[in-house]
Amino acid sequence: MSEQQTLIIHKFNALFDILHEVENLLNFKIKSVNGVDIEILNDKNYLIISKDTNFKIDNQIYINEYPLYLSKFIEIININFLKNKYNEQNNINIGCYYINLNSRVMNKNNEKLSLTEKEAKIIIFLNKFNKPKSINELQKNVWGHKSKLETHTVETHIYRLRKKIEKKFKDNKFISSLKGGYKINA
DSSP, rough: OSSOOOEEEESSSHHHHHHHHHHHGGGEEEEOOOSSSGGOOOTTTTTEEOTTTOOOOBBBOOOOOSSHHHHHHHHHHHHHHHHHHHHTTEEEETTTTTETTTTTTTTTTTTEEOOHHHHHHHHHHTTTOSSSSSSHHIIIIOOOOSOOOOOOOHHHHHHHHHHHHHHHOOSOEEEEEEEEEEEEEE
């Protein structure tokens, strides 16, 4: 793991004491907190367990089956860390938009737009570069065409994608058509 993952234990001192005893065997750090500063921790490298039933935050683990064996409990924590990491890797941020690569949904301010597989690939490809990409480059990298084909497939897909984005998000500048090709404006 590139960054150390941390289990935050909020107002649950007995649990912290138990895990502190075996901390050197864990593949994550543990930290006990009692304050409200924890509300800013929505990073995917954190999981939170709280004894306070009114406490609600992202990346929180709920345990409601007792008795719970320590090995099972640690397995639940590790599974949640893996889920968070997987979800983080499958969400890309492009300016004020978020795209979930699993569901192919584009989000902006709680508005959602479903994308086709090709539309998602077009956006992801164009987003990798700061300069316009030509139709031939899109044909090769998105469609897998090896030679220059005289089709309007790329133009048609981008036209439809731009219309969808404009209709849903009122944004007619997300994909620009420039002299050198197409470019994402994020």
